Amino acid sequence: MIKAVRGTRDLLPPETALWNFVESAVRDVFRAYNFEEIRTPIFEDTQLFARGVGEETDIVSKEMYTWEDRGRAASEKGHMLTLRPENTAGVVRAYIEHKLWDRGLNKLYYIGPQFRRERPQKGRYRQFYQIGAEVIGPASAGSESPARDAEILEMLATLLDRLGIAGWNLELNSVGCPNDRVAFNEALRKALEPVVGKMCVDCQRRAVTNPLRVFDCKVPEDQPIIEKLPRISQFLDEPCRTHFVAVQEILKAVGVSFTLNDRLVRGLDYYTRTAFEFTHGALGAQNAILGGGRYDGLSEALGGPAAPGIGFAIGEDRLVMSLQESASAEAVLHKPDMYIAPLGLGMNAEAARLARELRRHDLVVELGDESFRLKKSFELATKVGAKYILIVGENEVKADAFALKDLATGEQVSVARGDLARRIQGER
Ligand code: AMP
Numbered sequence: 001m002i003k004a005v006r007g008t009r010d011l012l013p014p015e016t017a018l019w020n021f022v023e024s025a026v027r028d029v030f031r032a033y034n035f036e037e038i039r040t041p042i043f044e045d046t047q048l049f050a051r052g053v054g055e056e057t058d059i060v061s062k063e064m065y066t067w068e069d070r071g072r073a074a075s076e077k078g079h080m081l082t083l084r085p086e087n088t089a090g091v092v093r094a095y096i097e098h099k100l101w102d103r104g105l106n107k108l109y110y111i112g113p114q115f116r117r118e119r120p121q122k123g124r125y126r127q128f129y130q131i132g133a134e135v136i137g138p139a140s141a142g143s144e145s146p147a148r149d150a151e152i153l154e155m156l157a158t159l160l161d162r163l164g165i166a167g168w169n170l171e172l173n174s175v176g177c178p179n180d181r182v183a184f185n186e187a188l189r190k191a192l193e194p195v196v197g198k199m200c201v202d203c204q205r206r207a208v209t210n211p212l213r214v215f216d217c218k219v220p221e222d223q224p225i226i227e228k229l230p231r232i233s234q235f236l237d238e239p240c241r242t243h244f245v246a247v248q249e250i251l252k253a254v255g256v257s258f259t260l261n262d263r264l265v266r267g268l269d270y271y272t273r274t275a276f277e278f279t280h281g282a283l284g285a286q287n288a289i290l291g292g293g294r295y296d297g298l299s300e301a302l303g304g305p306a307a308p309g310i311g312f313a314i315g316e317d318r319l320v321m322s323l324q325e326s327a328s329a330e331a332v333l334h335k336p337d338m339y340i341a342p343l344g345l346g347m348n349a350e351a352a353r354l355a356r357e358l359r360r361h362d363l364v365v366e367l368g369d370e371s372f373r374l375k376k377s378f379e380l381a382t383k384v385g386a387k388y389i390l391i392v393g394e395n396e397v398k399a400d401a402f403a404l405k406d407l408a409t410g411e412q413v414s415v416a417r418g419d420l421a422r423r424i425q426g427e428r
Pocket residue numbers: 086116118123124125126127128129130267288289290291292313314315316317318
């Protein structure tokens with residue numbers, strides 16, 4: 001038997017109703033902040049991620065699905081393609097390719113699958129979904145302002161509250177700018193030198209190539225060493241410090257609570273200044289629902305003009321998991337209002353006519369078949385979870401009134417055709 005590939009999964013009903021509920025709330029909330037949707041391709045030139053995410057990151061060095069294009073033309077030979085492991089690089093590529101700076105400030109969001117060859121576990125998949133948004137544009141359009149950082153964080157708090165996800169925690173840090181990073185990396189290297197021999201192999205590599213990444217380490221034995229390392233907060237220059245303070249002040253003014261976490265450096269190289277994560281207790285080991293930050297140098301790193309930006313990516317799989325923990329999930333699952341049971345030969349056409357009328361009134365209708373006996377129709381109606389069963393037999397058609405039975409209470413009434421939709425809608 002052929003099964004879904006390890007780390008991938010089928011999203012089945014009724015859970016897919018939760019996914020749609022999340023996505024429609026996302027579209028509503030983001031709209032209020034004037035974000036618009038962008039859809040970029042699922043695969044891109046490998047170079048985009050090497051340059052945009054960073055060669056030294058776990059994503060690029062270990063986790064990408066990459067292959068050589070099989071085109072015949074010489075220009076296609078040896079051309080490497082990659083399934084996108086994240087979407088920010090794709091959005092910024094599109095920003096540059098279509099010269100989106102002509103529009104001033106761009107506020108773009110996306111919803112779609114991403115691919116990383118990680119070790120699968122609960123809440124971690126090889127194909128997973130992200131909901132993300134980016135604010136990018138020339139500094140003259142205000143893209144560098146701490147107001148943008150705070151606005152994005154407040155929007156996320158609003159979204160999580162709207163979805164009914166209680167108990168989230170916003171962790172906030174500033175990772176400074178490349179200037180600060182030089183002095184910080186120097187201090188880190190010095191502090192790591194005498195202790196790195198006792199650390200994991202990944203940290204030994206990071207200490208040489210990009211010491212900042214040591215803070216990504218999850219190996220328990222390394223944690224006491226990491227605790228004693230210098231922190232980026234001690235190395236922020238004046239503009240970065242002022243920016244960070246301003247973000248916090250706006251958050252306090254709008255009543256979004258946060259905690260400072262000076263170990264938060266995030267997995268991607270292109271982040272500058274504000275870095276953040278929202279975590280949720282119900283998720284267990286993989287407790288980050290979303291992460292994001294500022295990436296003021298990314299557009300230039302990809303060959304574009306200076307275009308400061310800030311964005312985030314929500315793990316939709318994990319968001320849905322958090323939602324499943326809360327009571328509100330039940331209310332989202334929509335069962336059929338009615339099962340229509342045609343009773344006797346020639347009744348399929350009458351039932352179809354009735355179903356068509358009721359569906360036009362937005363009722364959810366499941367339709368049976370005239371060959372089913374009444375007992376079987378009742379069984380099927382119960383199985384699909386319909387609230388009512390409606391019998392369409394010869395007598396009913398003649399009277400133009402139909403037997404409507406509440407499957408939970410057993411109560412049965414005869415309802416005229418014209419009253420059916422209103423009656424059921426009224427009880428919803
Ligand atoms: P990142 O792009 O690494 O900053 O991740 C942003 C968010 O995507 C994380 O906070 C997770 O919620 C989610 N995420 C990242 N990797 C995975 C994965 N392999 N499976 C499920 N969700 C993931």
